Structures are given as C-alpha cells and as structure tokens.
C-alpha cells in the first residue's frame with residue numbers, strides 16, 4: 001500500500017519564514033456578512049481583496065450541490081431515479097429494499113457466512129450511532145446504543161471511523177476497548193500490542209487518555225498547520241452568518257449550514273469558496289446528500305487532497321491488525337454518509353463482507369444491505385452479540 005500522501009504540500013516546518021508566509025494571513029481571510037459584503041476586522045493585516053463573484057459559486061455548481069443535499073421536506077424522492085409524492089414513500093422505500101435488503105432480515109444469511117470467520121465491525125458515528133441533531137456538540141449516543149457498542153466490542157474487533165476529530169469521537173463514545181479513526185480515517189489510533197509489522201515505519205508512538213502506549217497513523221500530518229489556519233479563517237469569515245458553525249477536526253474542517261437560513265446558503269458557499277481559492281491542496285466535499293424525507297443535515301467538508309478516505313482506513317486497519325485475509329475475516333461496515341461510500345466500495349470491490357447503509361430514504365449506494373435508523377443499528381449489534389454468546393456456549 002502506498003502510504004505517502006499524493007500531492008502533499010511541503011509544510012515540514014511551519015515556523016520557517018517560508019512557511020509562515022505560506023501560512024500567513026492571506027487575501028481569503030475576509031469575513032462575509034450575511035449580505036455577502038466584507039467587513040473590517042482589527043486582526044487582519046494583509047490587504048483584502050473583494051469577495052469573489054457569487055456567480056463563481058453558482059457556475060461551480062456549489063449552490064446546486066448544497067440545495068440538492070437539502071431538498072425540502074416532504075416533497076419528492078429523487079435519488080432513486082423516480083419522482084413521487086412523499087405519501088408514497090413507503091412503497092418506494094420497500095421497493096428500494098429489494099436492492100438493499102434489511103440487515104436485520106438478512107441476519108441468518110450474515111451469520112451463516114460469518115460462522116467460521118472472524119467478524120470485524122466498523123462503525124461510522126453521526127447518523128449511525130447517534131441520531132442527527134441540530135447541534136453537533138449534542139450528538140450523543142443513547143444508553144441503549146452505548147451498551148450495544150460495548151457488547152459488540154467484547155466479542156469482535158470494533159472500530160469507529162468518523163469524520164470528526166478522533167478525540168471528539170472518543171469523548172462521545174467513551175469506550176477504551178475500541179479502535180478509533182478520526183478525520184475520515186486520517187487519524188488512526190491502535191494499541192501497540194495489536195500492531196503487526198506492516199507499515200510499522202509510518203507509525204507515531206503516543207499514549208491514549210488512560211496513559212496506555214498506542215500507535216498513531218496520520219497520513220495527512222503535514223496538513224495540520226494548514227487546516228488550523230483555514231479553520232480560523234473560516235470561523236472569521238462566517239462569523240456574521242447566523243447559524244453557521246465551523247468545526248476543527250485537526251486534519252479536516254467542517255462548515256455547517258443546517259441552521260443557516262436558506263437564503264444565506266449562497267453566502268456560506270461564497271465564503272468557503274473564496275477561502276479555498278488560496279489553498280489548491282485542500283478540497284471541498286459535501287456532507288450527506290440524501291435523507292430527503294427527514295430533514296437532512298447540511299455540511300461542507302474541507303480536507304487535504306490526499307489519496308486517503310474511510311475505505312483506505314478500513315484496508316489499513318484490517319492489514320495492521322493482521323485481519324486482511326479475506327477467507328478468514330468477515331468485515332461489516334455500518335454507515336449513513338457519503339463518506340462511508342468509500343468504505344462500502346472497498347468491501348464490495350474486494351468481495352469482502354458487508355457494507356450496511358443506514359438510511360430511512362432510498363438512495364443509491366455501494367452498500368449491500370440497509371438499516372433504517374440508529375434504533376435498527378443497535379438492534380443489529382445486539383443480535384450479533386446474542387448470536388455470538390450462543391455460539392460460545394455451545395462450543
């Protein structure tokens with residue numbers, strides 16, 4: 001596996017004058033007001049440029065993407081290739097499930113395939129373990145989900161792979177026995193003793209919150225100063241837009257617009273667009289596209305241009321934990337997000353295990369199976385535990 005970030009920027013010493021100037025305040029650090037007009041800020045020292053034309057954002061399709069990621073509630077279901085009134089959504093959902101059968105209904109099939117193999121569980125966080133809520137800081141798991149995840153981790157190697165920072169997702173989950181990969185897999189932590197010798201040279205030795213020795217794998221490490229700078233700029237330029245929220249995930253950053261009035265979405269897009277113009281080594285991805293019937297979350301994600309995603313993180317963890325032999329191992333990945341599609345793709349293309357999409361609305365996916373919501377996720381995890389307990393008892 002090529003672990004070197006492709007097109008990585010040269011930012012080895014952020015304190016060097018060269019990098020200081022690269023990282024220094026730049027023309028994009030213009031705050032955007034809700035009318036789209038810049039306003040002054042005393043900490044800005046560099047000359048400011050006028051904001052880019054709103055047409056830039058329109059012609060780039062950004063606004064379209066933001067709108068398509070947030071279609072009005074109870075209107076139409078488009079993603080399945082048909083347009084129907086939401087009253088008919090059950091019929092559409094049920095026919096969609098012919099293509100993506102329920103993982104609960106397929107449970108016997110799954111365990112039949114898994115009975116002679118080592119099952120490995122990969123879980124996304126937001127929308128999979130915790131329901132989507134307006135405030136990202138209040139996306140908690142239910143007690144029921146907490147015990148389901150704890151239970152599953154007792155029997156199967158279990159990893160959380162989230163777009164959030166690793167520390168944040170660890171704080172939300174609070175289970176030391178899991179593996180954690182934050183920032184869409186760009187920040188992976190695993191205990192030293194679990195580590196096979198593959199990729200050994202690329203690890204960084206560290207300690208976890210309990211003081212235990214761990215290895216870290218961070219393929220986008222050199223982007224930390226750049227992300228930090230972009231995060232600060234984005235906070236500044238969106239400061240005046242009511243409802244906008246920027247999160248720093250260390251190796252990537254998110255701009256939330258779910259609480260922004262729709263008439264100001266263009267301003268959000270313009271702000272992010274203007275900032276990113278100065279960072280060719282960063283790219284923008286849109287968060288969830290679907291879930292048209294249940295008030296979708298809305299987020300823009302800024303991340304390094306490197307060949308690394310949740311799919312690569314799954315491959316990495318399987319290899320590192322010595323679980324990459326597809327004849328002996330059955331990986332199960334549960335996620336709800338566009339970014340989880342990279343992991344579904346890896347499993348599908350490698351003909352390994354099951355990708356399970358969490359969605360209460362039809363959408364195209366590389367997953368094989370589906371679960372409707374976090375309640376069904378918890379039910380599925382508990383069924384795995386129950387099955388494993390029975391297997392162990394009879395042995």
Ligand SMILES: O=P(O)(O)OC[C@H]1O[C@H](O[C@H]2O[C@H](CO)[C@@H](O)[C@H](O)[C@H]2O)[C@H](O)[C@@H](O)[C@@H]1O
Nearest residue numbers: 125126132133134136139162163254297298299
């Ligand atoms: O990979 P994930 O664990 O699914 O993380 C992806 C993003 O999740 C969070 O945002 C989403 O959930 C929030 C809480 O429910 C919601 O308010 C927001 O609208 C959703 O987009 C997180 O805040 C993002 O930073 C992650 O990138």
